[in-house]
Amino acid sequence: MNFLSFADFIAMGNHGVYVWTSYGISLAVLILNVALPVLARRRYLQDEARRLRREESK
Amino acid sequence: MNWTWFHKLGSPKWFYEISGRWLPWLAWAAVLLVSVGVVWGLAFAPEDYQQGNSFRIIYIHVPAAFLAQSIYVMLAVAGVVGLVWKMKLADVALQQAAPIGAWMTFIALLTGAVWGKPTWGAWWVWDARLTSMLILLFLYFGIIALGQAISNRDSAAKACAVLAIVGVVNIPIIKYSVEWWNTLHQPATFTVTEKPAMPIEMWLPLLVMVIGFYCFFTVVLLMRMRLEVLRRESRASWVKNEVKALVGNNS
Numbered sequence: 395m396n397f398l399s400f401a402d403f404i405a406m407g408n409h410g411v412y413v414w415t416s417y418g419i420s421l422a423v424l425i426l427n428v429a430l431p432v433l434a435r436r437r438y439l440q441d442e443a444r445r446l447r448r449e450e451s452k
Numbered sequence: 453m454n455w456t457w458f459h460k461l462g463s464p465k466w467f468y469e470i471s472g473r474w475l476p477w478l479a480w481a482a483v484l485l486v487s488v489g490v491v492w493g494l495a496f497a498p499e500d501y502q503q504g505n506s507f508r509i510i511y512i513h514v515p516a517a518f519l520a521q522s523i524y525v526m527l528a529v530a531g532v533v534g535l536v537w538k539m540k541l542a543d544v545a546l547q548q549a550a551p552i553g554a555w556m557t558f559i560a561l562l563t564g565a566v567w568g569k570p571t572w573g574a575w576w577v578w579d580a581r582l583t584s585m586l587i588l589l590f591l592y593f594g595i596i597a598l599g600q601a602i603s604n605r606d607s608a609a610k611a612c613a614v615l616a617i618v619g620v621v622n623i624p625i626i627k628y629s630v631e632w633w634n635t636l637h638q639p640a641t642f643t644v645t646e647k648p649a650m651p652i653e654m655w656l657p658l659l660v661m662v663i664g665f666y667c668f669f670t671v672v673l674l675m676r677m678r679l680e681v682l683r684r685e686s687r688a689s690w691v692k693n694e695v696k697a698l699v700g701n702n703s
Contacts, residue, residue, distance in 0.1 A: 396495060396497065413509060416513070420559050423558065434679055443699040446699060
């Protein structure tokens with residue numbers, strides 16, 4: 395461990411703001427990149443399910 | 453030489469099956485490598501004697517910048533494959549990788565700006581490396597916009613492939629910008645031919661992060677491509693069966 399305490403770790407030697415902004419925004423972008431295709435797939439399958447039901451009821 | 457694997461690669465059905473088998477493994481590898489790399493880089497790597505702790509931004513900046521350039525090269529390769537062999541899957545890969553590449557370029561530029569403030573005293577300078585990376589972002593935007601603007605799928609595929617191939621000249625410019633011009637940006641951290649310029653305890657977590665980011669990209673790309681294959685091949689009987697099976701599981 396490179397840091398003496400947790401507060402030390404958060405402070406990052408006065409560079410905390412920069413380090414945590416970078417990591418925070420990057421993490422958000424990574425999550426977004428996973429979430430978008432997952433949601434798109436779910437939406438597509440829901441649409442297909444509706445379409446299949448319509449075709450069956452005809 | 454046996455080329456059956458190459459033709460199989462062009463088959464959406466084969467791609468869908470094999471990628472479904474690989475996806476969970478790649479996803480676990482990505483999660484594991486990125487988590488290990490982040491904790492290692494943030495908490496355990498020693499601080500830089502000049503830059504202090506702000507140097508820890510390197511652990512996302514460099515992998516993202518690496519990916520941003522690799523993905524663009526991949527687009528160009530997919531473009532060539534699509535134009536020469538008329539492989540449908542190449543266009544799927546090209547269209548689906550472009551937004552991920554744009555996001556990676558965005559991360560590289562943003563973390564670079566945030567890192568530049570404490571290190572250079574400026575968020576942004578118009579120097580060669582930064583400007584060529586910004587051009588890369590616009591190239592990605594161009595490909596995405598072109599793909600969406602042309603409604604005929606074959607014309608869109610051709611136009612995007614050509615733009616991807618032409619734009620690839622920017623990649624060596626980015627790569628050598630730190631050597632050809634006087635820039636604020638530090639030279640490459642990773643070199644194949646020389647020993648790493650940083651101590652091993654700083655360099656290893658970076659290596660882990662780079663591999664983790666590549667795994668992450670593969671996972672997201674496969675997820676996007678699989679959905680796009682289902683959409684484009686929706687009239688094929690195997691897709692109909694697959695969608696029925698998936699819908700049955702969901703409801």
